[in-house]
Amino acid sequence: MTRKRRRLIGVLAGLGMLGIATALVLTAFSDSLVFFYSPTDLKTKTVPQGRSLRIGGLVQPASVVREGDGQTVDFRVTDGENAVAVTYVGALPDLFREGQGVVVEGTLGGDGIVHAATVLAKHDENYMPREVVDALKQSGHWQEGAAPARGEGAK
Amino acid sequence: MIIELGHFALILALCLALVQSTVPLLGAARRQLGWMAVGRSTALVQFALVALAFATLVHAYVTSDFSVANVYENSHSAKPLLYKITGVWGNHEGSMVLWVLILSLFGAAVAWFGDNLPPALQARVLAVQGMIGTGFLLFILFTSDPFHRFAPAPLDGRGLNPILQDPGLAFHPPFLYLGYVGFSVAFSFAVAALIEGRVDAAWARWVRPWTLAAWCALTIGIAMGSWWAYYTLGWGGWWFWDPVENASFMPWLVGTALLHSAIVVEKRDALKSWTILLAIVTFSLSLIGTFLVRSGVLTSVHAFAVDPARGTFILLLLLIAIGGSLSLYAVRAPALKGGGLFAPISREGALVLNNLLLSTGAATVFIGTLYPLFLDAVGGAKLSVGYPFFNRTFVPLMVPLLLAVAVGPLLAWKRGDLLGALQRLWVAGAGVVAVLLLGLYLTQGGPILALLGLALAAWVFLGALVEWAERIKLLRAPFGETWRRARHLPRASHGMTLAHAGLAVTVAGIAASAWNAERIEVLHPGQSLPISGYVLTLDAVAKAEGPNYSADRATITVTSDGATLAVLHPEKRFFPVQQIPTSETAIHTTLLADLYVALGDNDGKDGWTVRAYWKPLVPWIWIGAVFMALGGLLSLSDRRWRVGVAVRRLPKGAAAAGR
Numbered sequence A: 001m002t003r004k005r006r007r008l009i010g011v012l013a014g015l016g017m018l019g020i021a022t023a024l025v026l027t028a029f030s031d032s033l034v035f036f037y038s039p040t041d042l043k044t045k046t047v048p049q050g051r052s053l054r055i056g057g058l059v060q061p062a063s064v065v066r067e068g069d070g071q072t073v074d075f076r077v078t079d080g081e082n083a084v085a086v087t088y089v090g091a092l093p094d095l096f097r098e099g100q101g102v103v104v105e106g107t108l109g110g111d112g113i114v115h116a117a118t119v120l121a122k123h124d125e126n127y128m129p130r131e132v133v134d135a136l137k138q139s140g141h142w143q144e145g146a147a148p149a150r151g152e153g154a155k
Numbered sequence B: 001m002i003i004e005l006g007h008f009a010l011i012l013a014l015c016l017a018l019v020q021s022t023v024p025l026l027g028a029a030r031r032q033l034g035w036m037a038v039g040r041s042t043a044l045v046q047f048a049l050v051a052l053a054f055a056t057l058v059h060a061y062v063t064s065d066f067s068v069a070n071v072y073e074n075s076h077s078a079k080p081l082l083y084k085i086t087g088v089w090g091n092h093e094g095s096m097v098l099w100v101l102i103l104s105l106f107g108a109a110v111a112w113f114g115d116n117l118p119p120a121l122q123a124r125v126l127a128v129q130g131m132i133g134t135g136f137l138l139f140i141l142f143t144s145d146p147f148h149r150f151a152p153a154p155l156d157g158r159g160l161n162p163i164l165q166d167p168g169l170a171f172h173p174p175f176l177y178l179g180y181v182g183f184s185v186a187f188s189f190a191v192a193a194l195i196e197g198r199v200d201a202a203w204a205r206w207v208r209p210w211t212l213a214a215w216c217a218l219t220i221g222i223a224m225g226s227w228w229a230y231y232t233l234g235w236g237g238w239w240f241w242d243p244v245e246n247a248s249f250m251p252w253l254v255g256t257a258l259l260h261s262a263i264v265v266e267k268r269d270a271l272k273s274w275t276i277l278l279a280i281v282t283f284s285l286s287l288i289g290t291f292l293v294r295s296g297v298l299t300s301v302h303a304f305a306v307d308p309a310r311g312t313f314i315l316l317l318l319l320i321a322i323g324g325s326l327s328l329y330a331v332r333a334p335a336l337k338g339g340g341l342f343a344p345i346s347r348e349g350a351l352v353l354n355n356l357l358l359s360t361g362a363a364t365v366f367i368g369t370l371y372p373l374f375l376d377a378v379g380g381a382k383l384s385v386g387y388p389f390f391n392r393t394f395v396p397l398m399v400p401l402l403l404a405v406a407v408g409p410l411l412a413w414k415r416g417d418l419l420g421a422l423q424r425l426w427v428a429g430a431g432v433v434a435v436l437l438l439g440l441y442l443t444q445g446g447p448i449l450a451l452l453g454l455a456l457a458a459w460v461f462l463g464a465l466v467e468w469a470e471r472i473k474l475l476r477a478p479f480g481e482t483w484r485r486a487r488h489l490p491r492a493s494h495g496m497t498l499a500h501a502g503l504a505v506t507v508a509g510i511a512a513s514a515w516n517a518e519r520i521e522v523l524h525p526g527q528s529l530p531i532s533g534y535v536l537t538l539d540a541v542a543k544a545e546g547p548n549y550s551a552d553r554a555t556i557t558v559t560s561d562g563a564t565l566a567v568l569h570p571e572k573r574f575f576p577v578q579q580i581p582t583s584e585t586a587i588h589t590t591l592l593a594d595l596y597v598a599l600g601d602n603d604g605k606d607g608w609t610v611r612a613y614w615k616p617l618v619p620w621i622w623i624g625a626v627f628m629a630l631g632g633l634l635s636l637s638d639r640r641w642r643v644g645v646a647v648r649r650l651p652k653g654a655a656a657a658g659r
Helices: A003-032 A040-042 A130-138 B001-028 B032-061 B069-074 B081-089 B093-115 B120-141 B173-195 B199-231 B244-270 B272-294 B308-335 B346-376 B387-410 B418-424 B426-443 B448-470 B479-488 B492-517 B618-636 B639-648 B652-658
Strands: A033-039 A052-059 A074-080 A082-088 A103-109 A114-121 B384-387 B517-523 B528-531 B536-544 B550-560 B562-568 B571-575 B578-585 B586-589 B593-602 B609-614
Touching: A003 A033, A003 B346, A003 B387, A033 A040, A040 A052, A040 A082, A052 A082, A052 A114, A082 A103, B001 B032, B001 B093, B001 B120, B032 B069, B032 B081, B032 B093, B032 B120, B069 B093, B081 B093, B093 B120, B093 B173, B093 B272, B120 B173, B120 B308, B173 B199, B173 B244, B173 B272, B173 B308, B199 B244, B199 B272, B199 B578, B199 B618, B244 B272, B272 B308, B272 B346, B308 B528, B346 B384, B346 B387, B387 B418, B387 B448, B387 B492, B418 B426, B426 B448, B448 B492, B492 B609, B492 B618, B517 B528, B528 B609, B536 B593, B536 B609, B550 B593, B550 B609, B562 B586, B562 B593, B571 B593, B593 B618
Parallel strands: A033 A052, A082 A114
Antiparallel strands: A033 B384, A052 A074, A052 A103, A074 A082, A103 A114, B517 B609, B528 B536, B536 B550, B550 B562, B550 B571, B571 B578, B586 B593, B593 B609
């Protein structure tokens, strides 16, 4: 085995690996990316049904209804302009409250209700998911200083 | 007064770091021993100064000196002492001081333990360490000053985020930083070697222990973070492919590759320039991790506070460090002569495969982590890349790696016998078949991929044992002979077995998560909930008071076939200072499975939502990680790394000639 041949094999192995990785990444990109929509986007844009998506906004006050089984929770997420109904089965994060920012990941059903797979709430009182801030800003319902968003300063 | 002393010490440390990054470098170029020696003394004194600065900050936290802005913002007089101390690094400024403390600790260690190094190499390594130190000290002093005071002092502080007030998380950052920053030594060695234009087996022998130490700490740090997420977040997840987790996982992957490729440099004098590149990339990824976490481009519990100046500053540091080292690499690496030749099927070949797969895996994680940020930065769509992406890119790449882990160590250097190796692995093959059959019988065609994962874990575990048994001739020679061989086997060899076995244990723990069971129900006191053969009975929920919180504390009895196994006390805590509720879960573990209980909300009357999970083999994830780290430590204690101890007594010239 000469040095040249060894190098050739090395380069081929590296290229092969790169090819495999690219193929894996591209196939995964084509159907496992999760796009973000605000409640207004859901009203105005066509959103594919059954595909994973994220929505963000505030939990609409007085919209949270817990069903008797202790697992199912229905609520509405609003950006001030529009609101979308969400239903979730499972354990809500500790910091889930009415009027707080949340990000919901799930799928949009034919009934226009988002069936949530996960609900993310903020970790502490100073932090609001950036997507929520952007959604609120777009709808013009963002109040500067109302809930200081970490990450805002960087923009 | 004391805090100003700390500030002053940190400024002095910066001055010393400037000296450390120039004088030894000039000395090495001009072959002046006196100038080179400056590196050692500055590194030691710099550590003492940063330690002093850190100590003053700890003092301010312990005595609750709220005239210091940093203490006011992140501490509270009612906080338990442990969290007053760990609160020092529970915020941006303090954690950066810890970063620099560990950096200077490694610099001092190179100065202290490195007197078997050729003086020019040591001087250059310390100079590069000094440059990194300069960058980060400037960063602290100009953008993240932890010593800022205000007057008049507030009466009490704002407290630490309760979610961070936890023993698991208290020690997660120091370990993580030991790992991140520890890779700086490998980086400095790589840059020094590029400046010198020489990489040989001795170089690899010096680099490996540092890399190994950093790798062990990073392994523990990541495991701790994941364990913390598991028991605090209340639903038993242990890995989320969150960008912040990925930031620590990427250096770990490439660091693991570096650990393995350095073996080839040491034993066979090959793969030199690749190893140098890996050393640069590993630390670069640590820096990128620091950037992602500290600049605020990500929003998470780790992004403490955001200031655009900080992001820009770290980005600038990143550009200088990564751009500079890679340019140097581009110029100097072609001059590094490759050494020993080897066939594709050989120990070297297997290690190359390991490196290719680990670095490709790291690349997919990198893309998945940075693509959404990139797209957001250029004003594209907002999207997130979650676990489905990583399951479909990273996981398939790890399957061939795990298959190869068992085979590689059985191949000879230079030219290996794949068929022979596979024949010797028949025990492992039998184990795989046994696991598959048993699994199919028990689960009646359950999740087949998870079953394959378990079989893969059995393959790696038994493969590691086969290699070890072969080395000590277990059952093939009289017991005395086996014992003698086991005692004389290098510790690095035992370490490898332990680490590979640990990897198998972790893989098994991950694969078994497919069989999790979950129940969520509203229970009134006296009612019970069955899950996976256990019965949980909610006896009562009572109020309880903690040092800085109040809690609803449940008493839940776990029975199985009528026998009481455990009494669990999950809590729902409320921290009045921050107005934040948290959950304290309760876990009953048999080491083969965890029964995980969290207390949810009250329904307004006397009903409580109780969430129960049964998670088979989940403790193995962290047990395996501990095995891996212990394997690394065992290898670190190998005599081979201490050759310097004997050589040190010889005059410097003789030691150099002996190599």
